[in-house]
């Protein structure tokens with residue numbers, strides 16, 4: 543029986559895990575670096591003593607990795623842009639996200655998780671990515687952090703049945719809840735931007751660092767961004783959108799002592815909505 547060279551077997555394994563949706567960027571970089579450092583010695587003028595060995599292991603051909611890696615992502619981003627631009631309502635955008643196959647996470651997810659709430663809501667809330675419960679139910683923020691978010695919103699008269707639309711910056715659950723890769727995030731971004739454009743919220747609330755950095759295209763941490771009145775601008779959007787950053791409810795579940803900051807964020811949102819004349823429900 544023929545056996546694969548170790549490098550080929552390793553390469554096949556890396557490809558297998560990547561296809562399964564696992565972030566292999568780091569492992570592939572280590573593999574490529576080892577391959578590159580192994581090859582100059584072999585290609586030196588004097589033939590390697592191994593060259594005479596009958597079972598010589600061939601030095602791996604260095605891969606033009608960065609380009610090869612960026613190409614599919616570029617294609618995915620272009621496809622996403624075209625699909626997003628073609629949607630003229632939130633319902634059409636949902637259908638466009640559903641049929642998009644350019645994000646590798648879709649292969650391992652059970653459901654596409656797009657949005658929940660009222661399409662014409664004055665408040666749009668964006669989180670990061672679906673977790674296990676969201677993946678099972680196909681709705682954003684339905685697990686423990688979601689229940690916490692609902693309670694926080696109720697405290698200022700907001701809810702999914704009357705005045706809020708909730709979505710994420712990633713539409714498929716990353717395996718094991720790992721962080722999404724840059725490529726995965728970029729492939730979903732055209733839909734996220736189109737959602738903001740189509741819903742034109744009176745207030746955009748970004749929960750947590752990932753959503754804040756992705757949407758605002760800033761490297762600042764959430765502690766720097768929260769508690770401030772921000773403006774979201776995008777080419778194509780006529781007027782800037784009022785935006786603010788809040789601590790993510792999952793973070794608050796891990797760090798309950800930070801709830802006082804979350805409360806301050808909610809008070810800021812409430813005051814701003816009041817100023818903007820946004821109708822809210824009765825609340826305690």
Ligand code: URA
Pocket residue numbers: 669670671672673676681682683684685687688710792
């Ligand atoms: N966390 C998020 O950011 N989004 C969800 O939908 C659920 C948990």
